[in-house]
Amino acid sequence: MRDDPLRGSDREGVLFFGAMGAGLSHELSNIFNIINELAGLQQDIVAAAAQSGTAGLARVTDLAARIKAQVDRGEAINRSLHRLSHCIDDTEVDFDLGDALALFGTLAARAARLAEVDIDIRPPETSLAHRGSSFDLLLALHACMRVALAAATSVRRIDVWAEEGPSGVRVIVGSGDPVAGTDGDPSNAAVLMSGSAALGAAPRIETTPEGECHIVLDLGSRRTVAAEQADERKAEV
Amino acid sequence: MGQAKLLFVDDEDELISALVERLELRGIDATGVTSGDEALERLREEHFDVVVIDVKMPGIGGLEVLRTISRRYPDVKVILMTGHGSTEDSEIGRRLGAVAYLQKPVDLEDLLATVRQASSSMETQESNAG
Helix, strand or coil, X not given: CCCCCCXXXXXXXXXXXHHHHHHHHHHHHHHHHHHHHHHHHHHHHHHHHHHHCCCCHXXXXXXXXXXXXXXXXXHHHHHHHHHHHHHCCCCCEEEEHHHHHHHHHHHHHHHHXXXXXXXXXXXXXXXXXXXXXXXXXXXXXXXXXXXXXXXXXXXXXXXXXXXXXXXXXXXXXXXXXXCCCCCCCHHHHHHHHHHHCCCCCCCEEEECCCCCEEEEEEEECCCCHXXXXXXXXXXXX | CCCCCEEEECCCXXXXXXXXXXXXXXXXXXXXXXXXXXXXXXXXXXXXXEXXXXXXXXXXXXXXXXXXXXXXXXXXXXXXXXXXXXXXXXXXXXXXXXCEEEECCCCHHHHHHHHHHHHHHHHHHHHHHC
16 A cells, blocks of 8 residues: 555645535536537527528527526636635635635535535625635635534534634534534544644534534634734834 | 337436427427436326436435336336446446446437437337237
């Protein structure tokens, strides 16, 4: 057996990127297949119209709109893939948590759909800036999501949101289904710990009084460059 | 036997509707559904000669639907379709009784040729039995 050249968080990152790439590529293939079929249908309709001497313009116009809708869908997926690919380079930057969560929503959509689980990404009400690596956050969220999806057998709903508390920012993956705590399920512990190693924020599982399970990622209060610059300007004044 | 009656199963609604529309333009009796559950429900209600199933779907996957069809409706021919096919899936599909395993995008004429082939093997079986 050959030695695996990738270890620890590097390996987790590559596995995550591979899983996301494969999922998005599958979604793009679906879109190309649909466009292929719609274009074929358009040819069929034009051929039938030419044969019968009728125009069939309304159906052709409708088909053009259906093709355009698929192109827009593909564009959105491609944008997400592009953003994911580029955020690997940014290890220590200011980023907006709302944007990162929205990207995560697109990346997680296929896994949720295949598991027949509804996923709702709730953007923060106000812009929530954070400093660090958005890729590491996405990787940790992916681990939280895997654990939540595996547990989603009854309510089949997952909510993801970010909030600011006294000890800083935290991101929560909430599940209506009970998620076994890391102490109760060693496989959950392994997934969560390895997925969040690069982020350096160990997720913890809390149960609310309403019986909902929250997988909480404490990001702490990392001052953004913008905030530091604002403070420096104030000090100078 | 007359023309084969087809059931298409794929979770991409727009793909199914375009495919069914194209077949209807050719005078072929085709129905589309978007999940394995729906497919099994339709098969309980009416007879189809050939079922074309996408392998990867939410809920009951294509291979599971094939397994159920082979058990409950052994006279129904099943063709599997996949976007990113693996040799393993193809092998399992054949072992479970699929008559063909097609890679998407499938050319409509190729698909119809495969359906015709499946139907004619069905006719041969029927005439041998008779």
